[in-house]
Structures are given as structure tokens and as C-alpha cells.
Amino acid sequence: MKRAFYDTRAVDEQDEDLGPSKSQKKRDSEAMQKLGQELARLPADQFERIDLPEDIREAIVEYQRMKSFGAMRRQMQLIGKLMRRLEANAVREAIDRATGESRAAVAAHHRAERAREAMLASDEALTAYVEQHPEVDVQRLRQLVRAARKEKEAAKPPKSARELYRFIHALELPPIVLEDGINAEDEPEHT
Numbered sequence: 001m002k003r004a005f006y007d008t009r010a011v012d013e014q015d016e017d018l019g020p021s022k023s024q025k026k027r028d029s030e031a032m033q034k035l036g037q038e039l040a041r042l043p044a045d046q047f048e049r050i051d052l053p054e055d056i057r058e059a060i061v062e063y064q065r066m067k068s069f070g071a072m073r074r075q076m077q078l079i080g081k082l083m084r085r086l087e088a089n090a091v092r093e094a095i096d097r098a099t100g101e102s103r104a105a106v107a108a109h110h111r112a113e114r115a116r117e118a119m120l121a122s123d124e125a126l127t128a129y130v131e132q133h134p135e136v137d138v139q140r141l142r143q144l145v146r147a148a149r150k151e152k153e154a155a156k157p158p159k160s161a162r163e164l165y166r167f168i169h170a171l172e173l174p175p176i177v178l179e180d181g182i183n184a185e186d187e188p189e190h191t
Helices: 008-014 022-041 044-048 054-065 069-083 088-099 103-121 123-132 138-153 159-172
Strands: none
Touching: 022 054, 022 069, 022 088, 044 088, 054 069, 088 103, 103 123, 103 138, 103 159, 123 138, 138 159
């Protein structure tokens, strides 16, 4: 018996999930390299705000020192390779947070400012905040509020008020996890 030109049994056997295509892997790799270029172009103060793995940070700093076009191109390929283990959306959000373009970061900034002002105005706001955020270090929060109130009464510079803001802001906008759990050693060597 001849096999039909289109045998569905053969297609079903071959139709297993092979993962992303080679073209998709290349597009993903190029996207990560472009994110690496964006990171390399950030001003130093914004670049420092992003919690990158040490090897990627060092590779980007080395890239920034280079003058030769060919060396820069090769270094950017290395950065792209190193960044493959990071989550692209998380890196994008980290860049947006550092540059101030993230809506979530702006909203967290406003929430932290409102919470700080409310806590400095009344103990009820402090108690309400602690109830809403059970994970908060209550003792540290109360210390910062007391110190900020004393500074305000004494008309001193708002050092503790700024520290209180940073403490609240860290609660309102948790850090981003950039690594996606894939080890670079587990990936095949394709460039």
C-alpha cells in the first residue's frame, strides 16, 4: 500500500515542541544586545541604580572605555551573550526605573511622598501604614519618623526625612529580579 501524500500520523509524530526556532533565538539575542547598548549609554548615576550581575557590569564598563570600533563591536557581542540569562522585560523595567520613564516608579514615588508626609503629620497614619505593610521593620520606621519630626521642629536640614522617604520607597517599589534562572553555561555556544 502506498502512503498518502499527506499522512496525518506522520505529521502528529513530527509535530512535537522543539522550542524556539533558530531565527527566534537570534532575534532574542539581538534584542538583549540592544538592551546592553542602552545600558552602556546610560549616564553613570543612572547606570549605578541598576542591580546588574557583576560580570555584565564589568563588561559594560570595559565597553565604555574602548575606542576601537571592532573591539567595541566584539565587546557588545559579549555583553549580549552575557545578558541572555537575564529576563528582557525585567531589564527594560530596570532601565525605565533608572531613567524615570517607568510609570510604576513614578506612582511609587508619589505613594512614598504621601505616606511620609502623612506619617510626619500624625501617629495614626504611621499605625495605618504598619497595618497595611506587615513586612515593614516597625522599629526602624518609628525611629526614622521620630528623627524626621525632631529635624522639622528644630528647622534642621531634612536628612532623616530623606532617609524615611528612601525606606518607604523601597517598600513601595520592590527591587527587580533580572536573572531568569537559566545559567549561561547551560546554553549551547551559538553566535
